[in-house]
Amino acid sequence: MEGDESREYNRKIVSFKDFGRFKLSEKKYDDNSLNIYTARLNDLREDTLRRAKLKWTGYSYVEVSHLALEDPAKSYILIGTLYKDQKLKPSLMRDLSKELQLEAQPNKNYASTDDKLFLEDETLRIRLVGNHANIQDVVTGLVCAILGHELENGTFWVEDWCFPGYCPKPCVSSGSLVENAKILLVSGLDLVNNTDQLSLDLFSEWITGMAGCIDAQEEEAVIARVIIAGNTVRGSGKIYHHKGYHETKSYDQLKIKEDITAMHKLDAFLSNILHCCCVVLMPGEFDPTCNYSMPQQPFHPCTLQKSARFKSIHGATNPWIGDIGGRVVAGSCGGTIVDIMKIAGLSQLSPLEWLERTLIWRHYAPTGPDTFPIYPFFKNDPFVMKECPDIYFAGNMDKYDTKLITADEGQMVRLICIPKFSETKTAVLVNLQDLTTQPISFGDG
Template sequence: MPIIVIHDMANQIMNKFNRECINVNDYGRFKIVQKSFDKQYSNIYNARLKALKDVLIEKAKQKWASHKILQLSELSEVVDDNELVLIVGIIYKHQELKPSILKELSYELQLIPQPVRSNYSSEKDQIFLEDEMMRIKLVGDRIDPKEIVTGLACTVLGHQYDDGTFWVEEYCFPGICPKASSSISVRNEKKQLLLLSGLNLCNDTNSIVHELLVEFISGMAGNDSTQKLAATITQVIIAGNCVDGITESYRNHGFVKEKNKMSVVALETILATHKFDDLLSQIAETCCVMVMPAQFDPSNHSIPQQPFHPCILPKTSRYKSFYAATNPWIGKIGNRVVAGSSGQPIEDIMKVAGLVNYSPLEWLERTLIWRHFAPTAPDTLPAYSYFNTDPFVMQDCPDIYFVGNMEKYATELAVGDEGQTVRLISIPNFSQSHTAVMVDLESLDTWPISFGIS
């Protein structure tokens, strides 16, 4: 029984170097208990504004204490047209190149071919600010549409023109959440996270790389120094696209032929899911592992994506060391607040924003300043139709904030206005880079670890 011998050896190595367990506390913010799809999507924007309005007003008073804060409906009561006032609302960015269901229908019926776009920004983009009652167009060179996306809660300083537009003098966002003192003073000795994403087992046939990954985590690879390093890994987080990493669309034209092809793709997905279950069960035997879904995994498409069903991973689901998480996810690992997504919110922001030279890490930091995990949801990013609450509003300042399925590894330390420090991490696609990321929970130092030649 060679498998049992290998597992026994791995257990002996872990006992030799004493791999410690660590507590994981899921805040449960993104779990949907009762599903209801009879609500309008506008409600989530009202809930978002309600959650962040007090923060924006307080910040506006600190920056512009001498100016009045008005509702949009009260702008008509201002006597002096040049008087600067403050208004609070949600940004809406009108984009002609943005996807439309009518355009998609035209393409499906082959009426008007629609070009595939990687970015929806153009010089014709217009910015509006809306509250619970009305909307006003923002103008001026002080606000750049390329830096703005739909769904941001914002305070604007300016004055209204006779034509009904609002000249922007300055504006501000909520800023990074305050950090609890307890999460700053923690010290977790010799405990580390291993972050990876994009295994893409449907298309990545390099089984040697996957074996090296499993052997490293289980302590079967390398010398004593490498095994000692592996023993410090207390939690593995796999941020989505484990089964597949691409998708195909099918049109009416030639549908029968493509439907047969679709059946082949479905079979490949089933085989890849079994392969992922086998790989994951080997990791779960020796280490705690958390798995988040992504857009190409067998989970719901809209965010927040719900955890993998136990039936999808029957072998791995039997282990107490395995935890199926949502996407996005936030919780405590040890005494560190950890948050992140499998990549969809950042990818969508990069599509609708116009700053093409910005890296995913820079947009990740912006979401901290915007105090929102996925501001473009539900406008261009599919999302569940929440009614009384918006769970994507940040309520806690994370110590570690990651985004998965990016092109390359990157990291930096973001610092807030109150001295909050957040370790930002861009996790590379494993199927392309064969690289994972190690994070020290004590120092928040991070570095890549490669398992092959990309």
Template sequence: MVHTTDESIKNLPSKLVNENSQEFKRQDVQYEDLSSDFDSKSIDFSRQFCSIYAVRLAELRETLISRVVAKWGDVQIVKLAELEDFERQECVIIGTLYKHQKCKPSILHELSEDHQLTLSEPKSNYCSEKDQLFLEDEMLRIKLVIEDADLKNYVTGVVCAILGHKDKNGNFEIKEWCFPGCIPRSLSTQPKSKGKLVFVSGLDLANTSTNLSLNLLTEWICGMAGEAATQEDATDIVRIIIAGNSVKTVTKTNTLMGHAEGKAQDAAITKEVARATTLADSFFYEIAKCCCIIVMPGQHDPTNAMLPQRPLHPCILPLTSRFQSFKSTTNPWIGKIAERIIMGSSGQPIEDIIKATGETNISPLDWLEKTLLWKHMCPTAPDTLPVYPYSVKDPFIINYCPDIYFVGNTDKFETKLWKGEENQMVRLICIPKFSSTHIAVIVDIETLDTEFICFGTE
């Protein structure tokens, strides 16, 4: 039976235990998609990618000026072109960080090796001892004097203000930093609705479609597992949010360009993706019959590679897309569920930051917090993270104070409740890959309390 009305969603049964048992009703809450800024219809592909840096700096400059005055008082704010007149004088400069790294991927380098028939493996770390940090505005660039240990804390694309002075060598010595910060929360209202959200990522249905853990997850969500009390608890789940890589967690590439064997590889890869997409449709279909579901694409799902990734097309999900309870969204995604603003990505922005810093020992949760303070979801784009050539507005600037801010496809589950200086309270979450951890994350809408449930069989 296909449910096509909002009324039908409210009356979705969680489970009928037997013919004489009661029927549990799943709760219903308001949902609003706030991802309109990620609409790519107005993108002009004739523009250069550098335009996004200009609009990013222009939009965040005003925010930084007010924060500089609040933090450092009556201090001189100068443009880089005016630094000649302020040598050895303490002042503030505002601009965009640029981290010079020779190991970063370069299209020019790839074109110079275009005649090679084998593709090189993507690098997992862009860092080297020769890395340098610069600050640039609309016209000029200046080298920053910074310790190697501190250099790893910053990436290209971050807009900031720096207090310091220009030395005799023409470099800028740093005394203190100032970042745009998280936007203040306007109202601290508690949500009127109660319920729970379930976050899952990295299902990898190409390889785990027959996995017992996946079946247990489906039965739990749909209220077909456990005793009557457990089934009734399942009705508290108001949304399932799938944070990317549902089809696959690794993309196989053709490593034999121009060879006959390469064509066979292409055919095998296409066949595998088609089979896995069908499995994903069947999995989403089972959940959408019982609960509202939001599906984000991931790095290895069948959609565009540039961020923001477009929603999975209804044509590749013919069963699930007919349900009103199913929403296919962008990556990154911003939405409002029961007065709670939820924002996050399927993992590419944080993964790219880790590559640019080389700090694999630092938790993705810490980088997630830094992007909140940098007021930007994808600072390394378009330098090492592919995005559309935006020239009017940078859609990745964080203009909301989220209640829940997550990153998907991490190696393990982590969470913390971040509290800001201006009435901000944000639940940060790392959602692990389900294919390897068998973990789903549960968040209480009312209290933001977070826990996980493991469907492991070991």
């Protein structure tokens, strides 16, 4: 028994690679040669057309600008970017009303029955009509192929539509290279507002092997990496109505003090874990980083003075994609999914179902830059998916949810909604080898 009590387990070490897809080498805002929608359409047009011709054999592809020259009695394939005209979307007038200190009504749902749908390419936009396509199932920014015909009033009657679909399977399968290890996903620590120190201490002690029996410690040693998926410092952006400059300035100073205190708390929390486990730290929508728009860049090392000294910490972007133990892992802090649900607010789809839709749309942040702030890329759109991930997650969701799906060419993808830790006290354990998941609770949330 004494031998069992003194037994030591070595932490599992697996291969790791950050694809660096969302790292910004330079910030440039003065290039207007190509907008991001054109870049997105150029990136996805060929694959979308190939998929459309496989689905609709015998139909010709026509550019939107050339449609008027074709026979209106025949059906054609159009390819472009969808745009939803929504009166409830944020507007400049609402922003001005806030600036003028007038009370603006918050709106968490931009959808209404009056929404209109358009398809546009580099030169022209045409309105889509018909009952064959549910406007609430799509959002602005999607590259889409439409089958239909033009009506006398200049609108386009939709008979069917299709999207780029899942990324193709890689030529060389990495399945045989997958290592026997696990990763732990957690998000929404919200250290500014989370006063439950016990759950954080339990999390820290559990991942470092300081809690649990010997069998539990053997299980914990298999966890090769922890991914902290955003909103670690602050979990929400509360809305306040201020009447004057001094009140606003006082609030800003208080917010800065809260963030600094929480950063010190995060630094101490991470330094305990980093002694024995590797961590991928992603920023979130409300975390104090150098940029608010996506892709958010990693926390600056000077903000985490203790933790930054460890080689076991990896500052990641939001969203992030990389290889862990032979599995392609990708995800975000969840802001993109929340924004999609605002645009399609009348739809009854769950966050997990919207997460699956982004795989079919082949885009990590389709609603940007229309309603979701993203950096103005010009030459290409880095949010277009180039690989089909094995593990695909969204952080800061209201509850834990997961699903294993099979893509077009047999690829298995594990979808995961990571719940807010500050509210649920729950993290998600993922087995890299068989893609099984297990929620781990550190309290009664």
